[in-house]
Amino acid sequence: MAVPRSIADILRRERAAVATALVVVLLGSVNWAQDPGRADRWLRAMLLLPGIILAAALWYAWGRRTGRTGDDPARQRYVHDALMLGVLAIGIRMITLFSLEIWVRYGDHAADLEAERRLLGLSTAAVFLVLGNAVPKILTPLSMLPLQLAERVTRARRVLGTTWVLLGLTLVVAYLAAPLALAQAAGRVAAGGGALSVVAAIVWMNAGPSGSDA
């Protein structure tokens, strides 16, 4: 499948990323209305994700007109998929933080502190789940790597994705059901495990056959 050809195409095909950006804009507007003193912060945050999506659409359109972004659809698709995944991950984090800002302004701070921490933990879990689930779907194009290496990278991504999804699920259970101290310890273990899995995947990919062998 090629990269989207227009803004309308992005709106139709990248619904999750677009919906995330819209929710961020909506929550940013509410925060702006409640706290106009930090208007510049809210405005920057609201413009970030739609800006990335718009910039991507303009880049594709410019590339089609001038042919300067290269004519390899697989490579373009690879960059596009990674970009939209980034939009989703940043969006989830921003939605949580914006929701918390609104909540803290209305709620009882002392009573909400534990809930706030649990919500942040669940947001981290959501990022693990979304990224982990989608990472194996991003294929390294054969124009970038020889087949054997590209497949090795894909397998590493699959193991990495599964690890992140399992870590995310563990965090969901911990932040929903366990005492906060235990959940936070699980969060630290998950963060360490996530980082370690990335390092392990990179080491494994580099320990494989070189491109010339493939």
Next chain:
Amino acid sequence: MTNNKVFKALADPTRRRVLELLREGARTAGDLAGRFPVSKPTMSAHFAVLQEAGLIEAEKDGRTIYYRLKMSVLEGALLGFAQRFGLDAPARVGTPKKKERLVLRRREAS
């Protein structure tokens, strides 16, 4: 809906077997087709359904077209679930459905 397409793609044992084979690594259409006792048009229709669902991707490497697995963790889990519990659509032997033939014809035309 993509979800419907994924469920439809996973409901067929031949397509599930194709996905299992691609889990081991990228393969050419001919290599895959040679492993099933069905005609090439039928296999092409199966590939088209899997591609429509976004579970596999065809990519050219030099003069060869390779099919590569493109499954998320959730889709992988669904495949495992379907394999284990045999979520089969009613068995269909022989020619592909009219809709699949149309997809195939459109693909060949483009």
